[in-house]
Each structure stands twice: as structure tokens, then as C-alpha cells.
Amino acid sequence: MSRPSSLIYDRQARSLVFQVLLILALVFGAWWLGSNTLVNLAAQGKTLGFGFLTQTSGFQINATLGTWLMEYNVGSSTYLDVYVIGIINTFLVAALGIIGATILGFTMGIMRLSKNFVIRSFATVYVEVLRNIPLLLQLFFWYFAVLRSLPNRRGQIEIFEGAAGINITGLYLPAPLPQDGAGIVGVAFIVFVIAAFWIGSWAKKRQYETGQRFPAFWAGVAIIFFGTALVYFVMGQPIDWSFPVFKDTGPLLRRGFQIGNGMAIIPEFIAVWLALTLYTAAFIAEIVRAGILAIAKGQTEASYSLGIRPGTTLRLVIIPQALRVIIPPLTSQYLNLTKNSSLAVAIAYPELVSIFAGTALNQVGKEIEMIGMMMIVYLTFSLLTAAFMNWFNARVKLVER
Amino acid sequence: MANARDKNYEFVRREDAPILPPPATEAGITGWLWQNIFVSMADYTSIGAGIRSLLMAILSVLILYFGGTQIYALIDFTIFSAVFSDPEGIKREACWTVDQGGVLPSGWHGACWPFVVAKQKFLLYGAYPAEDLWRVNLTGLVGLVGMVWVMIEKLPYRREVGAAMLTLYPLMAFILLTGGNSDAEFSNIGIWLVIGLAIISAGRLGKRGFLGPTFAEFATLIGFTGWVFLIFNAVRGVAAVDFGLEPIDTRDWGGLLITLVVAITGIVASLPLGIILALGRRSEMPVARLLSTIFIEFWRGIPLITVLFMASVMLPLFMPEGVNFDNLLRALIGVMLFSAAYMAEVIRGGLQAIDKGQYEGAQAMGLSYWQTMRLVILPQALTHVIPGIVNTFIGLFKDTTLVSIVGIFDLLGAAQSTIADPSWSSHVQALSVYVYVALLFFVFCFGMSRYSIYMENKLSKSRSH
Numbered sequence A: 001m002s003r004p005s006s007l008i009y010d011r012q013a014r015s016l017v018f019q020v021l022l023i024l025a026l027v028f029g030a031w032w033l034g035s036n037t038l039v040n041l042a043a044q045g046k047t048l049g050f051g052f053l054t055q056t057s058g059f060q061i062n063a064t065l066g067t068w069l070m071e072y073n074v075g076s077s078t079y080l081d082v083y084v085i086g087i088i089n090t091f092l093v094a095a096l097g098i099i100g101a102t103i104l105g106f107t108m109g110i111m112r113l114s115k116n117f118v119i120r121s122f123a124t125v126y127v128e129v130l131r132n133i134p135l136l137l138q139l140f141f142w143y144f145a146v147l148r149s150l151p152n153r154r155g156q157i158e159i160f161e162g163a164a165g166i167n168i169t170g171l172y173l174p175a176p177l178p179q180d181g182a183g184i185v186g187v188a189f190i191v192f193v194i195a196a197f198w199i200g201s202w203a204k205k206r207q208y209e210t211g212q213r214f215p216a217f218w219a220g221v222a223i224i225f226f227g228t229a230l231v232y233f234v235m236g237q238p239i240d241w242s243f244p245v246f247k248d249t250g251p252l253l254r255r256g257f258q259i260g261n262g263m264a265i266i267p268e269f270i271a272v273w274l275a276l277t278l279y280t281a282a283f284i285a286e287i288v289r290a291g292i293l294a295i296a297k298g299q300t301e302a303s304y305s306l307g308i309r310p311g312t313t314l315r316l317v318i319i320p321q322a323l324r325v326i327i328p329p330l331t332s333q334y335l336n337l338t339k340n341s342s343l344a345v346a347i348a349y350p351e352l353v354s355i356f357a358g359t360a361l362n363q364v365g366k367e368i369e370m371i372g373m374m375m376i377v378y379l380t381f382s383l384l385t386a387a388f389m390n391w392f393n394a395r396v397k398l399v400e401r
Numbered sequence B: 001m002a003n004a005r006d007k008n009y010e011f012v013r014r015e016d017a018p019i020l021p022p023p024a025t026e027a028g029i030t031g032w033l034w035q036n037i038f039v040s041m042a043d044y045t046s047i048g049a050g051i052r053s054l055l056m057a058i059l060s061v062l063i064l065y066f067g068g069t070q071i072y073a074l075i076d077f078t079i080f081s082a083v084f085s086d087p088e089g090i091k092r093e094a095c096w097t098v099d100q101g102g103v104l105p106s107g108w109h110g111a112c113w114p115f116v117v118a119k120q121k122f123l124l125y126g127a128y129p130a131e132d133l134w135r136v137n138l139t140g141l142v143g144l145v146g147m148v149w150v151m152i153e154k155l156p157y158r159r160e161v162g163a164a165m166l167t168l169y170p171l172m173a174f175i176l177l178t179g180g181n182s183d184a185e186f187s188n189i190g191i192w193l194v195i196g197l198a199i200i201s202a203g204r205l206g207k208r209g210f211l212g213p214t215f216a217e218f219a220t221l222i223g224f225t226g227w228v229f230l231i232f233n234a235v236r237g238v239a240a241v242d243f244g245l246e247p248i249d250t251r252d253w254g255g256l257l258i259t260l261v262v263a264i265t266g267i268v269a270s271l272p273l274g275i276i277l278a279l280g281r282r283s284e285m286p287v288a289r290l291l292s293t294i295f296i297e298f299w300r301g302i303p304l305i306t307v308l309f310m311a312s313v314m315l316p317l318f319m320p321e322g323v324n325f326d327n328l329l330r331a332l333i334g335v336m337l338f339s340a341a342y343m344a345e346v347i348r349g350g351l352q353a354i355d356k357g358q359y360e361g362a363q364a365m366g367l368s369y370w371q372t373m374r375l376v377i378l379p380q381a382l383t384h385v386i387p388g389i390v391n392t393f394i395g396l397f398k399d400t401t402l403v404s405i406v407g408i409f410d411l412l413g414a415a416q417s418t419i420a421d422p423s424w425s426s427h428v429q430a431l432s433v434y435v436y437v438a439l440l441f442f443v444f445c446f447g448m449s450r451y452s453i454y455m456e457n458k459l460s461k462s463r464s465h
Helices: A004-009 A011-043 A065-070 A077-113 A117-131 A135-149 A182-210 A216-234 A269-294 A297-305 A310-347 A353-365 A367-399 B026-040 B047-080 B091-095 B113-119 B122-126 B129-149 B158-178 B188-205 B211-218 B219-240 B255-281 B284-301 B304-313 B327-353 B356-364 B369-384 B384-406 B413-421 B429-464
Strands: A157-160 A164-168 A172-174 A173-176 A239-242 A262-267
Touching: A011 A117, A011 A182, A011 B413, A065 A077, A077 A117, A077 A216, A077 A269, A077 A310, A077 A353, A117 A269, A117 B026, A117 B047, A117 B211, A135 A269, A135 A310, A135 B384, A135 B429, A172 A269, A172 A310, A182 A216, A269 A310, A310 A353, A310 A367, A310 B304, A310 B384, A353 B304, A367 B284, A367 B304, B026 B047, B047 B429, B091 B113, B113 B122, B113 B429, B122 B129, B122 B255, B122 B429, B129 B158, B129 B255, B129 B356, B158 B255, B188 B219, B188 B327, B211 B384, B255 B284, B255 B327, B255 B384, B255 B413, B284 B327, B304 B327, B304 B384, B327 B369, B327 B384, B356 B369, B369 B384, B384 B413, B413 B429
Parallel strands: none
Antiparallel strands: A157 A164, A164 A172, A172 A262, A173 A239
């Protein structure tokens, strides 16, 4: 028999009461915020709703992959298109940034461990300088100080004669124009990639069973390259190239790169990509260095005493173990890079924050819906990353003894 | 048996061999150079090793060239080619080349320091009134002295100074920077103070058992509530006192001042919230755990810039009519919630590192949950994560630059707006001020990261025995 006052000493009862109070506080807080919002919205004559997504948008977006994929036209495209364009452009710069930062970061991380003083200290200076200067400042530096000092729109710096050039309006590269049959080449390429992987696993299996080795990597590269080239020529070269056209004669206003030829990459994209890549690479370099240092020296020594050469030791002994340490923080750097791509709003690269939560929000004025939609994109991405990390951690745990 | 030496054989050495100097490859400057640079490019015993050595040599030369030119370019830009003074007061023309109408040689490229000097006050304080700058300087000086005092281990009263830095200093900084004299009614504050005192005394009475057993159980909680009331209103009261300082609107603040205010307030305010969230995430109560986890993952999942957008656009919608925050306060709230989530994860790392025996030991001593945390777990966990906290602070310090996107002139925002000044316009205007700001940020962040590494080494040493 328990008196009511003894409930106080009951741990479970106390925690139950506390949790109920917590939920009540939460519900009350949500209700308070919600009712305030409704009152404020009513005072401003606004309503909630997603009807604006089907309205046509009235502003120009710089030509990028997003506008090209969505065939964006002022006056006929909707705000939903703007949203999708923002997402595409965000992930375009994030994906290319991740590729660049990974390559540069791994290079710098390994260079920091070099026995060669010149190489080691170069990487150290790189990491310390880039890590300790705010990303936004680096972005401004690339955009306002470097790319703005390029030749104006009537001039250019030629990179490859007739094929690539850069000026203040952007970087101009040849653009592939797929003709009839290009799809088959694409399919063939994918098939050859799969075949290369299949050869790799076959060679591994054979080596385990018979001890015979097979140069699977080079075979795979050869199959992908020559196979695709063969199909390409058999199909009658179904990809045309559109080269950028630069005029430096004729009427002054017609000089410069001609619109509609080649592929133009806007300077905002270059600045964001450069800044994200260089900044994140500094962090990745530190992660890689720490990961390799975390592997006990005995592993290297044991491998050497078995007569395995340094390069092979690195590839077969050190890196597989280091990756287990490297990949979790590396994933969170990828996540950071994706989130940091939102800084592009400062130089008006047309990504999600800039065009949807910036320009479109100013036109439509649906703060809650639009900022909510923007957050959902980032949240989804970070939850997916977290899910991957959990999966990966579970996987490497099994490998552990 | 006779020794070989005694027999006087001609081929037996009688003196010690002379001590030779170590090989040139092992000691001294040449040894260092050999081992750190040339050994990696001197192996030509096989074709593969030869190719590797050659590649290493080429790479070293390329990097030396590239790194050298970059460093020289920076030194040349900031020192050798830079314009240091503008004695005639001709502003932008002091940094113009002959082609642009100035006096510098064609193709000149160097820093325009007179421009940065002229904008110095704006970059450091924004539009803060010039005659009141002593207030900012005093705040900064006291903060610096206090911080250094806490960081140097040999000084006495470090604990007391630290406590003052966390309690009295923010109040002082607030009054000095804003001017205090808020328009709260003293009678109103007085009533709340009396209520606070009443609650505390009720708690005291309850503790002695005068008000029944049920009440006694909650005495601590009641006393705590009373103290919160008391302190909160005491702070309000002090802030409402007229010290004769000119009130200065936060719209006039700017530059480094804003950067430091946002970063330091963000980190200090996020500590208590971060501790609560970290404890919540490790709590045994499912609701508390779930809510903390959702909160943390939500803020960590979105970029800071969207948080600032939300704070500046949505926060006014969430508040009841008539409540209006100024721009800086909105950004501060956003930064605080954002960094609390990161802080919570750092602290959770510290909590997880505490041995289970510590919890069990505390329980065996009969300590309650809060006593365990306050007296046993948190002191250890927080010391563990000092490097992590410093790293979070560095990150936040750099991220503070984002407030310039929502229209607050922090150091970078101020720099960006000086570039728009046509009276100093030249082709090196942007670069000069960027280099200056980058240098400031680098000095702050690099210094702090060194301190964090130093702490890490010290802590790992003290942990290992």
C-alpha cells in the first residue's frame, strides 16, 4: 500500500510526470507560436497555402544546368520550377565540389605526411591558411578580386585556341550535342562499366581460388575506353561538338563570345566551386592525415618485414584500415560542403537559398512555406547522410574483431 | 693468459681510434637537408625507384616554385609594392597607375594601405559614435585581460576571475555597449524582486519541513525558481539604471565589434543550452531523449544561412504583436540555437568519455541525478571537451561572417561596404581590404587553434597517469 506522497520517491512516477509536463510545455509552446503566427499573418492580410507553386514566376535566372534541364522561361515557368532549379543547382555545385575536395584533400593529406620537407610544409601552409579564413571571405576573394579582374566581355584569355576561353562573363567550353544514336553510346558506356566491375570481381575470386593474378584494373579501363570508342565510331560518331565562337573584329557591340555556341559556365559557379573545393579540401586533408596516423606504426613495419613494398603496403594495409577512421568525418565534411553551398547566395549563384528563399520569396512573400520547403531539402540530405553513416559504421563494426 | 696488447704485436692498435664526425647525411644542416629533402630523390638503384626519385625531384621543384611565387606575390603585394601613405590626401588617386591618371607605374599591383587606414575605424567599430569608442575599447580590454588571466595557469584566483567573466562581465559589456538605461519600470522590477525573495523563503521554509513532506521534496526546485526570478530581475534592474551613458542603437554597431559580440555571445549562451540538450539526449526518459535528438539534428541539418533567414524573416511572425526584436538580437537568437546544437554534440562526446564507474560511484554515495551531474560528471566532461569547445568557437567565429548576408555589418560586411566607396575606388581596393580582413581572421583563428592543440596535449598528458 502506498500513500500518495510516496509517489514522489518513485522514480518511474517522477519521470512520467516530468515527461508529461515536457509534452505539455511543448504543445503549449507550439500552440503559442502558431496562434501568434496566425494573428500576425491575418494582420498582414496573408494566408497559408501552397497555391503559389503553380503561379508563373516573373524573374530571370542565370543560365545554368538547372535552367537548361527545366527549360526555364520567364512568364511560363512556375515557382515549383524555380524550386527544382534551385535544388538542381545546389546539388550540381555540391557534387562537383565533393569530387574536387576529395581529390585535393586526399592529395594534401598524404603530402602532409611526406618525408620531403618542401612537399610537407607546402601542404601544411595550405591547410593552415585555408582552414583559418572564413569561407565567405574566400568566396568574395575569388569572385570580387580574382574573377572580376578577368578581361571584360569584349576580350578573353584563351585557354585552348578556338575551344576554351574565359572572360568576365564566364568560362566557355565545347558543348556535346547528342545526335540520333547517342543514347546507344551512353547505354554501351554503362554496360562496359558494369562489365569492368564484373571482371574485377571475377579476377579477385580467381586470385583467391587459384592464386593467379589478372590485371583487372587495366583490363577494365581498356574495355570501357576502347569499347565505348568502338560503339561511338560504329554508330557513325553521333555526338557533335559545339565550339565557343569568339569574335574580336566587327562592330564593337557584337564582339566577344557569341551566345548559343559552346557551353558557358557562369563566373558565380566557378567562384562557389573553387571556394568550396579549396576550403573543404583543407579539412579533408586533416582528416586523411589523422586517419593514416591513427594506424599503428607496427602495421607498416610488419608489412615491410613480410617483404611488401611501400606502395603496396599503403594500398593493401594502411588505407583499408585508415578508411574506417576517415569515412565518418569525411561524410560530415561532405554534408558541411553541401550546407555551405548556400553561401552562394552572397554572390547570387542561382541555387536554392538564392533564387527560392531570396528572389522568389521577395516576390511571393510566403515566408513560412518557402523557408520550410528550403529547410526540408537540406534536412532530407543530412538525414540521408546520417543513415549512410549508421549503415557504414554498422558494416565496419562487423569487420572488427 | 696474456693480453694481446701486452705482447706488442705490430698489428694491434694501441691508441683509441680517432672519433670521426658523423656522416654528412646524418647530422647538421647537410644531414637535415639530406634526410628531409634529397633522400627521397636520390634512389636510382632500379628503374622504378629511379622514376619515382625523378618524379619526386620534379614535384619538389614545381612546388617550391609555385609556393615561392605565391608567398613572394603576397609579400610583394602587402609590403614591397604597397602604398603606405597618402600625405597629400588625394585618396583614390594615391593608388592609381599612370594609365588611370595617377603616379604609380603602369601595371602596378600592390596594397592600398591608406584606404584601409582611413576605413580602420569603420572596420573595427562600424558606425559607433567616435566619442564613445572608449566604451568598446574598455569592454574589449577587460574581456582580453580576463580571458588571458583564465588561460594562464600560474595566476591566482583563476576560478573567481572565470566566474566573474561569465556573470558580471556580460552585464558590464551590455551596459557599456548599449548604454543601459532600458525603459523597464523600477516599480515593476521591484515587485518581481519581492516575489523572487518570497519564493526563495518559501523554499527555505519548505526545506526545514514547516510546510509538510510533499513541499519539502520540491524545496530545491522552488528555491531554484526563486533564484532565477531574483537574478533575472536584478539584471533587468541594473540594465535599467541610468549611468549617464549615451544609448547607442545596435544598428550603429559594426565591424570587428559585431563579429566578436555575435561569436562570444553565441558560444557563451549556447553552453548552458548545450549542456541541457546533451543531458537530454543521454537521458533515460524517452520523451526528453526524442525531443533533444530532434532539436539537435534539426539545427545541425540546416545551414546557418537558412537559420539566419529564418531568424530575420520568420521570428517576427512567431512573436505576439508589439514584441519587436532588433536585427542583431534576431541574428543572435538564431546563432545561439544553432551553436547550442553543435555544443550539445561536443558535450555529449565528453559525457560518453566518462567512465561508467563514475556514475555508479556517485549513485553509491547517494547523490541525486542533478548532484551527480553537477559535482561529478560535468566537471570532468567539460574539461575533457575544452579543445572541442574551442574548435566549435573557431567555427562559429568564422561563420559569424554570414550575418553580413542578412544585413548586419560584421567585419566582412563592413569590408564589403567599404569597397563600394567611390572616393577610394581603384583596381586594388577590394584586394587590399580582403587581405587585411583575412589577416585579422587568420590571426584570431590560428591563435585559438594553437591554444586548443596545447590544451589537448596537456589534457591527454594529465589523463594518461
